[in-house]
Amino acid sequence: MLGLGIDSGSTVTKGALFDGEKVVRRLMIPTKSNPKKSIRLVYDSLISDDVGFAVSTGYGRALLEKAGKQVTEITCHAKGASFLCPEARTVIDIGGQDCKAIKLDQMGSVSDFIMNDKCAAGTGRFVEIMLKALELESGDLDDAVLNASPVSITSMCAVFAESEMISLLASGEREQDIAAGIVHSICRRTAVFASKLNPEGPVFFSGGLAGYNCFRSFLEKYVGLKTVVHEDSQFAGAIGASIIAYSCLMKG
């Protein structure tokens, strides 16, 4: 039997199937403007007679009537992170529209957490706006910032930062230097945010931005603790949900 977990994020909807030992399938689609449709699509793609229980998480978690249980993204990310990286003591997740830091105890359970406020500063949305303003492809970001000399970006508001980027471009700054400046400012801000929890290492970095090497390495630099990612980092919430679904199944 399998446990199904679906993480309905603001930008991407992720699904995972867990068989009690490993993740046997994963799926990811853009959430777009209809989270209900997206969560349903992921559910329909992954559901089968082998699936005994489904758990939904993420900001759209209430939109799936067929979920046996809704669990918050905090608990699911912690669960997923401990599965992907059992030695992790802190999770930093930067999602499409929010940012969270979770402290884990020796058992991998949540011992404390913080979430950012209702603002896109320093989140995936912020990066999207940057890529658009600088006409960069997301796949090119790592290469672009590799040898760049970061310019200082003062605005943390996604809206103000966009106009700051445009002024910097107008004053002749190079795109890659501005991009590096933004990446640094997001990582610095995230480190300050996470410092409220007195984080311990290693830090597991999850969410969409974990796919960029530049974010991982600058975050590690500012947090000052070993920061690791996993190829399934972006699925951490869905994997956590599928593990919880599997344990619900086992409990009957």
Add this chain to the structure above:
Amino acid sequence: MKIITDLPSVFEEFAEARKNSFLSVKRIKDEGKPVIGVYCGYFPMEIAMAAGAVVVGICSMSDETVGDAEKDLPRNLCPLIKSSYGFAKTDKCPFFYFSDLVVGETTCDGKKKMYEHLGGIKPVYVMQLPNSQDDSGYALWKSELFRFKDYIENMFGVRVSDENLKKQISLKNRERQALKRLSYLMALDPAPISGENLFNLLYGSTFKFDKEAVISEIEAVIEKIMRDYESGINVGKKPRIIITGCPIGGATLKVLRAVESKGGCVVAFENCSGMKNIDNMTDESDPDMYGALAKRYLDIGCSCMSPNPNRYELLGRMIDEFHADGVIDMTLVACHTYNVEAFGIKRFCLEEKHVPYMHMETDYSQSDIGQLETRAAAFIEML
């Protein structure tokens, strides 16, 4: 007077008490009794009652008037102050409208500066509240109580006799004791009623002006809750949460509802509308009545005091007595004193009391409900 004892109707009636009291305030006013509008738990109720005045809490907990207030006041000011000023300015609060006098205290910087502007709308009397609970603080507060007594005696042409003051002190103590007994029913595990019903009883009672009747009603409610409890009625086994921090009520009930809709039970409120307001009594054996009142009021553990040991003492006691599984510190955006104190409260909860703690900063808008619910649910999952 017939006392209603059917609990759902009682809860409903207390929840509606504020709205229903619009008419009773008008009636009181028509009878020629003075009405004093107040904002804060530091206001010495007994002196006003001994002057024959009726005291009512003025509207300050909805975002309805925040926009109007922001025409005159900065946006990055605490919503309670903006709301209070906005209600006064737009004349949308019936209690403000009926008040002969509005009394404020120099609690936090935002409030005391706002009262300066409020004075242009209505007669406002400001009591100089000291910010430390030491001998000079008690002496100053006692002299402020005398100054206030003289002021209302002149304003309303009445005399505050010692004999009447003594009666009012005893009456208010009995009311606090009744509300405290009610609150402590929640020490039972599982809790007998929801936190929202408890809140409505506590808050609603402040809008009932016949204090003897309030005491009888609360005692009848206590008896009924206990009878039901003994026959097996309760809210079920749930994680037990204490809410501390800024005043809660009106728009910020969203925090209480987020906790209870996600499977928790709010067993106690340390806030002004809760235990802070009813925990300590005035010493009736003290022949120096003004001194005893000064001590009782100044000892309230609000974050405008520095240092503020009484909040830690009360919260610590409540964590033990209510068997709390977690503490949620609800603060308002731009409330500097509570937001700064949050760090101390967090350490106190985690390191001294070993109880999980979460800080929730919010305002009077409803835009963060989704986030508050997620945070409340995650906190409850963590317990």
